[in-house]
Amino acid sequence: MTTPTPTPTPTRKRRRSSGKEESWSIPLLEEWGLTPMQQRVLVVLASVAGVLVTVVGLIVVIEGLGGDRAPERAAAGAAVVTQPRPDTYQAWASSKVFAPLAQSTSDSKPVTLKELFPTKTLKEGKVTLRLAGTGLETDCAAAVWGQGLVDLLAGGGCTQAARGLYVSADGRYVAQYTLFNLRDAASADRLVAELTTLYRGGWVHPLQTGRATFPTGGHTESSGHAMGHYAALVWIGRADGADPGPRDDFVSLSLTVRGVEKAIFRRVVAVTDGSP
Structure with a gap:
């Protein structure tokens, strides 16, 4: 008996490889x-x-x-994560009360730490704040982080950045008042308004005193106040970084630290009266 010869299975011819990858370039x-x-x-x-x-x-x-550019973007993102910044922010434009201070040329005398922080204690109602540290920079960029904020200050002709850090008498709260000396009221208004969206990517550095500071990742609140050619940033929170509870009166805390602004009102009077 003759064994049938198997029919060959068709095979697909394999493409020869040149040994090189096809050139890919746009x-x-x-x-x-x-x-x-x-x-x-x-x-x-x-x-x-x-x-x-x-x-x-x-x-x-x-x-x-x-x-x-990836390393630059990564560095910027890291700054946002590691730098303490507020969770909320409200802006207030300059009022007519500060019209005499609309131009820095009419109020050219530099501010001083003694002028802004003459006493060690601020008291309003049941809130008592004690001054923990102060700082005055003529290079405004040194007092803040975030390129957007640095650019805003430079564009506004900032010549001074004064900071005062306060701790409540019971150690429960921390508050910082920052004052920027700018070219004019338009620059101050622009700064506080721009921070409505910019504050998460640029803010002031907290003063380091060893007594208390703003914890990274803790809940804090802030507001911006234009007063003629000055722009002030109020920053408040609990020293432990916890969210405010029913016992935490942040409104009174904010009003208390704004006692620093008495110095600005005195300048309004001085300019109006023509005093040096």
């Missing part, structure tokens, strides 16, 4: 420093999404893939 992406593999990933993402990737979108993806 000039614009190459200029941004993307490797061929990173370019492939970007194109695949765009294809799956089924949309055109705009320049802004490209830059974001590039940074995620390790572009040149």
